[in-house]
Amino acid sequence: xxxxxCVKPVPDAETRLRASPDGTVMDSEGVKFVLTGYDESAVEQxxxxxxxxxxxxxxxxxxxxxxxxxxxxRASIALGCDQATWVETPAAAxxxxxxxxxxxxxxxQAVPHDLVLCGKQAGDDExxxxxxxxxxxxxxxxxxxxxxIRWDAAAGRLRIKRAAEAGQETWExxxxxxxxxxxxxxxxxxxxxxxxxxxRKAPIGKAAAGEIPTGSGRIVPVKFxxxxxxxxxxxxxxxxxxxxxxKLVRLLKEEAKVFP
Amino acid sequence: MTPTTLVIGELHQGHVVESTLEALGAASAVxxxxxxxxxxxxxxxxxxxxxELAQHGARRIQLAEDSRLDSAPVAASAVVAAATAxxxxxSMVLVGGTTFGHDLAGRLAARWNAAVATGVTExxxxxxxxxxxxxxxGGRATETLRLEGDRAILALRPHSFTxxxxxxxxxxxxxxxxxxxxxxxxxxxxxxxxxVTQGAGPSLGDAAIVVSGGRGVRAPENFHLIDELAAxxxxxxxxxxxxxxxxxxPASMQVGQTGRTVSPQLYIAVGISGAIQHLIGMISSRCIVxxxxxxxxxxxxxxxxxxxxxxxxxxxxLTNEVKRARGA
Numbered sequence: 001x002x003x004x005x006c007v008k009p010v011p012d013a014e015t016r017l018r019a020s021p022d023g024t025v026m027d028s029e030g031v032k033f034v035l036t037g038y039d040e041s042a043v044e045q046x047x048x049x050x051x052x053x054x055x056x057x058x059x060x061x062x063x064x065x066x067x068x069x070x071x072x073x074r075a076s077i078a079l080g081c082d083q084a085t086w087v088e089t090p091a092a093a094x095x096x097x098x099x100x101x102x103x104x105x106x107x108x109q110a111v112p113h114d115l116v117l118c119g120k121q122a123g124d125d126e127x128x129x130x131x132x133x134x135x136x137x138x139x140x141x142x143x144x145x146x147x148x149i150r151w152d153a154a155a156g157r158l159r160i161k162r163a164a165e166a167g168q169e170t171w172e173x174x175x176x177x178x179x180x181x182x183x184x185x186x187x188x189x190x191x192x193x194x195x196x197x198x199x200r201k202a203p204i205g206k207a208a209a210g211e212i213p214t215g216s217g218r219i220v221p222v223k224f225x226x227x228x229x230x231x232x233x234x235x236x237x238x239x240x241x242x243x244x245x246x247k248l249v250r251l252l253k254e255e256a257k258v259f260p
Numbered sequence: 261m262t263p264t265t266l267v268i269g270e271l272h273q274g275h276v277v278e279s280t281l282e283a284l285g286a287a288s289a290v291x292x293x294x295x296x297x298x299x300x301x302x303x304x305x306x307x308x309x310x311x312e313l314a315q316h317g318a319r320r321i322q323l324a325e326d327s328r329l330d331s332a333p334v335a336a337s338a339v340v341a342a343a344t345a346x347x348x349x350x351s352m353v354l355v356g357g358t359t360f361g362h363d364l365a366g367r368l369a370a371r372w373n374a375a376v377a378t379g380v381t382e383x384x385x386x387x388x389x390x391x392x393x394x395x396x397x398g399g400r401a402t403e404t405l406r407l408e409g410d411r412a413i414l415a416l417r418p419h420s421f422t423x424x425x426x427x428x429x430x431x432x433x434x435x436x437x438x439x440x441x442x443x444x445x446x447x448x449x450x451x452x453x454x455x456v457t458q459g460a461g462p463s464l465g466d467a468a469i470v471v472s473g474g475r476g477v478r479a480p481e482n483f484h485l486i487d488e489l490a491a492x493x494x495x496x497x498x499x500x501x502x503x504x505x506x507x508x509x510p511a512s513m514q515v516g517q518t519g520r521t522v523s524p525q526l527y528i529a530v531g532i533s534g535a536i537q538h539l540i541g542m543i544s545s546r547c548i549v550x551x552x553x554x555x556x557x558x559x560x561x562x563x564x565x566x567x568x569x570x571x572x573x574x575x576x577x578l579t580n581e582v583k584r585a586r587g588a
Binding site for chain 2: 011013014017025026037096097098101102120121123124125126127128129130131132133134135136137139140141142143144145162163164165166167168169170171172173174177180183213215216217218219220221222223224225226227230232233234235236238240241242244245246248249251252253256258259260
């Protein structure tokens with residue numbers, strides 16, 4: 001099975017967020033970019049499938065500017081991906097999700113792909129539209145919020161589990177299709193040192209992002225804000241647990257107005 | 261043709277889901293009159309849900325009573341939704357921030373090359389386009405975006421818009437267009453749904469209130485204190501990573517960076533210290549209550565209300581008080 005997994009460089013969870021000088025986007029100066037949880041789960045799922053279906057290969061594709069995009073591709077190779085393609089974008093600005101999906105789709109169309117995996121959303125902009133957009137652009141079905149994929153060789157079908165609002169759904173799907181992965185359900189592996197060292201010299205293919213179609217909608221960032229620092233909780237003073245409960249219920253009713 | 265708003269409805273067990281009704285509220289929040297909003301209902305249960313929608317002020321409803329859509333992937337519904345948007349001349353397409361809504365928003369955006377935003381908490385018509393606000397980085401920041409172009413697609417964050425009360429009235433009901441759906445998009449099938457085993461309460465993702473238990477609960481047999489408090493409030497039950505890692509509760513209940521992100525009206529953290537990995541999953545909740553025995557627990561720094569005390573005493577007292585206050 002030819003598996004393509006899409007990853008995106010995202011600021012490390014420990015990053016102290018701040019606005020750019022003009023206040024419209026996040027300031028990426030000095031920020032460390034890494035493979036995020038959702039994408040780690042997608043890579044892990046790709047590798048699990050590769051290990052269970054003989055003759056499979058995993059091709060990792062990422063879109064974005066240097067050097068962060070190359071870094072997440074090398075990190076994916078160190079985890080066990082066989083081949084990498086970098087869709088390089090010039091500016092340091094993070095492309096809007098649809099632009100990213102279009103560039104990724106272009107690169108994917110140029111390579112064999114039975115199954116396309118990605119994180120169900122990225123940990124930074126949390127858009128969660130790339131899986132659907134890739135499905136549409138590639139002309140195949142997509143499923144998001146997936147937690148498990150098995151290949152049923154006898155039936156020639158993928159057996160999929162996903163966490164939807166109503167509960168855990170089971171699906172069967174043919175290939176090719178696009179799947180967006182939930183985070184950390186599969187306990188992603190970590191790379192071993194020799195593999196990390198080897199990944200530094202691995203070849204990385206390049207692909208062009210392509211033109212944005214004329215007449216396309218556009219997303220213009222207007223403002224990036226950090227929430228006002230929380231001033232700390234209003235503490236409920238009490239003598240008995242009953243009094244604490246009464247006071248809290250009154251606050252939720254009368255002050256916060258969130259009591260059902 | 262006057263530009264209109266299309267709300268793409270979602271049904272669950274024959275009922276219109278809350279997020280669809282909230283989308284009606286969002287449409288009116290940006291100044292759309294009742295007549296300018298069309299709701300599309302798809303699947304075999306579509307007709308039966310019409311009266312429920314009309315009660316909340318829907319006046320234009322289109323039905324795609326195609327039973328093939330019941331267990332087909334969103335890709336198939338997207339074909340119908342796209343054709344409907346074309347027919348009604350929609351300049352704004354609204355979906356709920358559900359599994360269905362996210363997949364649909366991505367497909368429609370790619371189909372039309374249209375601007376799309378998900379997780380939207382505020383919408384207004386600005387100069388040059390529709391302006392939206394949305395939390396990002398797990399609620400650690402908020403961005404304002406302007407969506408430019410002939411058509412914008414918005415997936416709304418649950419509980420961010422008010423469900424309109426009506427006015428109840430007659431809705432004009434029409435059949436939706438029935439475009440040919442490419443056969444390949446109908447091949448994947450949903451073969452089953454296993455309801456989440458967390459009692460009778462609402463699911464974590466769309467609950468208005470969430471009560472979560474952490475390490476402070478000490479043992480799985482004590483978790484009923486959390487369940488009972490949640491039941492008294494009609495809330496969903498969540499858990500910290502410590503609890504799910506220990507196997508006291510299934511991983512599907514975990515709130516946090518590696519679990520679910522929730523943004524309810526009210527989040528009650530019981531016996532949870534407030535590690536960053538947990539905070540990322542709940543910080544955008546509207547009101548946060550923390551109950552913890554350690555006054556220096558980081559959870560109190562992000563909470564709106566705090567009670568320092570023994571959860572084994574506070575939680576049952578609170579359950580009783582909530583029952584009393586709700587007249588149960």
